[in-house]
Amino acid sequence: MPEHLEHETLSALIDEPEAWPAARDHLRGCTACRREFNVMRRMRMALSALDDLDPPEAGWEAIEARLPVREERERAAGWPTLDFGGGWLSGSVRAAAAVIVFAAGVGLGLWVAPPTVSGAASGTRAASPGLADAGPAQAAASPDGPAGATPASETTDGSAVAASLAPTDGSDSSVSLPPDLPRPYRVLYSRLQALRARGPSPSEVLQHPEEAAQHLARLDALIRASREALQDAPADPAINDFLFQVVAERDALDRALHVASLEYR
Amino acid sequence: MGALYRAHAARVYTVVRRLAGDDALAEDLAQDAWIRAFRKLHLFRGDASFGTWMYRLATNTALNRLRRRGRRDEVEQEAELTSSAADLDDAVINQRLLAEALDRLPPGYRRVLVLHDLEGHTHEEIGELLDVAPGTSKSQLHKARARMRELLDPGGSAAAAQSEV
Numbered sequence: 001m002p003e004h005l006e007h008e009t010l011s012a013l014i015d016e017p018e019a020w021p022a023a024r025d026h027l028r029g030c031t032a033c034r035r036e037f038n039v040m041r042r043m044r045m046a047l048s049a050l051d052d053l054d055p056p057e058a059g060w061e062a063i064e065a066r067l068p069v070r071e072e073r074e075r076a077a078g079w080p081t082l083d084f085g086g087g088w089l090s091g092s093v094r095a096a097a098a099v100i101v102f103a104a105g106v107g108l109g110l111w112v113a114p115p116t117v118s119g120a121a122s123g124t125r126a127a128s129p130g131l132a133d134a135g136p137a138q139a140a141a142s143p144d145g146p147a148g149a150t151p152a153s154e155t156t157d158g159s160a161v162a163a164s165l166a167p168t169d170g171s172d173s174s175v176s177l178p179p180d181l182p183r184p185y186r187v188l189y190s191r192l193q194a195l196r197a198r199g200p201s202p203s204e205v206l207q208h209p210e211e212a213a214q215h216l217a218r219l220d221a222l223i224r225a226s227r228e229a230l231q232d233a234p235a236d237p238a239i240n241d242f243l244f245q246v247v248a249e250r251d252a253l254d255r256a257l258h259v260a261s262l263e264y265r
Numbered sequence: 266m267g268a269l270y271r272a273h274a275a276r277v278y279t280v281v282r283r284l285a286g287d288d289a290l291a292e293d294l295a296q297d298a299w300i301r302a303f304r305k306l307h308l309f310r311g312d313a314s315f316g317t318w319m320y321r322l323a324t325n326t327a328l329n330r331l332r333r334r335g336r337r338d339e340v341e342q343e344a345e346l347t348s349s350a351a352d353l354d355d356a357v358i359n360q361r362l363l364a365e366a367l368d369r370l371p372p373g374y375r376r377v378l379v380l381h382d383l384e385g386h387t388h389e390e391i392g393e394l395l396d397v398a399p400g401t402s403k404s405q406l407h408k409a410r411a412r413m414r415e416l417l418d419p420g421g422s423a424a425a426a427q428s429e430v
Binding site: 043250 | 268269272283299309316382403406411
C-alpha cells in the first residue's frame with residue numbers, strides 16, 4: 001500500500017481495528033501514518049473527556065418566564081393571600097377532584113407498609129418523631145396523622161379519604177400554613193413535611209440502606225399519585241409544584257443510593 | 266422546579282450546546298427542553314432517574330429543532346473555518362480549541378461526533394435518534410473526525426506525512 005492512509009480510514013481503525021487488516025498492516029510499517037493514527041486517537045479520547053459546560057446564569061429565570069402556568073404558580077406560592085372565596089379554586093371542580101385523589105395518594109405514600117425493621121435487631125437508627133416510623137398504627141396516633149383513619153389504600157371514596165387524612169385539631173405542628181387554607185392542600189403539604197422529616201439524609205444512606213429503600217418506595221407512591229391527579233388537572237399549580245418537589249427529592253435519594261452502592265463495592 | 270433545574274442544568278446545557286455549536290441557539294434549545302420537561306413531567310414514570318429522562322428529552326428536543334433548521338446552517342458553518350491550532354499535540358488536549366473546532370464542524374458531522382464520541386451512543390442508537398441507518402452514522406463519524414483533524418491542524422498532517430514518504 002504505497003499511499004498514506006486517509007484520516008477516515010485511521011478513524012475507522014480506532015473503532016474497529018480488526019475490520020481493516022490491510023490498513024493495519026500498512027500502519028505497522030509506516031511511521032507517518034502511525035503518528036497520525038496516534039494523534040487521532042488522542043483527539044478522540046480528549047473529545048470524550050470534555051468537561052460539562054456551565055449553563056447561562058439567568059437560565060432558570062428565562063425558563064420560568066416562559067412557563068404557561070407561571071401566574072398560577074405565583075399565586076400558589078403566595079399561599080396566605082390566595083382568594084379562596086370564588087377564584088380558581090371554586091371554579092375548578094376537576095382540579096379539586098384531582099387534589100382529593102392526590103391527597104389520598106399522599107396518604108397512600110405514607111401508608112405504604114414497608115416491612116417494619118427493629119432498630120436494635122437490624123442496626124437501623126432509632127425511630128424519629130416522624131409520622132410512620134413505626135408503621136400505620138403509630139401514624140394514626142401522630143399529631144399530623146389521621147387519627148383512627150382507614151388506610152387510604154382500602155378506601156374507595158376519595159373525599160372521605162381526604163377528610164380522614166386531615167389534621168384532627170385543625171392545626172399542624174410541622175408546617176406553618178394559613179388557617180383558611182383548604183384542608184386537602186394542608187394535608188398535602190404537611191404530608192411532604194412529615195415525609196421529609198423522616199427520610200434519611202444522603203449521608204445516612206449507606207448506614208441505613210433499608211430506610212433509604214423504604215423512603216424511595218414512599219416517594220414513588222407519591223409520584224404515582226400526583227401523576228394520576230395531574231391527568232385530571234394538568235395545570236393545577238399546587239399539584240405540579242408538589243410533584244416537582246417529590247421528583248427532586250426522589251432523584252437526590254436515588255443518586256445518593258447509587259453513590260453508596262459504588263462505595264460499597 | 267428550580268431545584269430540579271439546578272441539579273441537571275449543566276448536563277442538559279452541555280449536550281444541547283455541543284449539538285448546536287452556538288451559544289444563543291443552545292440557550293434557546295435548553296429552554297425548550299426544560300419547558301417540555303415540565304409539561305410532560307406527569308409522563309415521567311420513575312423507572313429511570315430524572316436525570317436520564319431529562320437527558321433523553323433534551324437530546325431529542327435539540328435534534329428535532331436542529332433537523333428542522335435544514336441545510337442553510339451547513340453552508341454558513343463551512344464558510345466560518347478560520348483559526349487553527351499551531352501545535353496539534355497541545356491542541357488535542359486543549360479543551361477550548363477542541364470545543365471551537367467542534368463548533369466549526371458542519372452540523373451533520375457535529376451531531377454524529379457529539380452523540381458518539383462525547384455522549385457515548387452506539388451507531389444503532391444514533392441511527393434511531395437521527396433517523397438514518399447505522400452505517401450512515403458510522404461513515405459520518407469517520408468523516409467528522411477527519412474534518413476535526415484538519416480543523417485542528419490544517420495542512421500540518423499532510424505536510425508531516427509528505428516529509429516522511
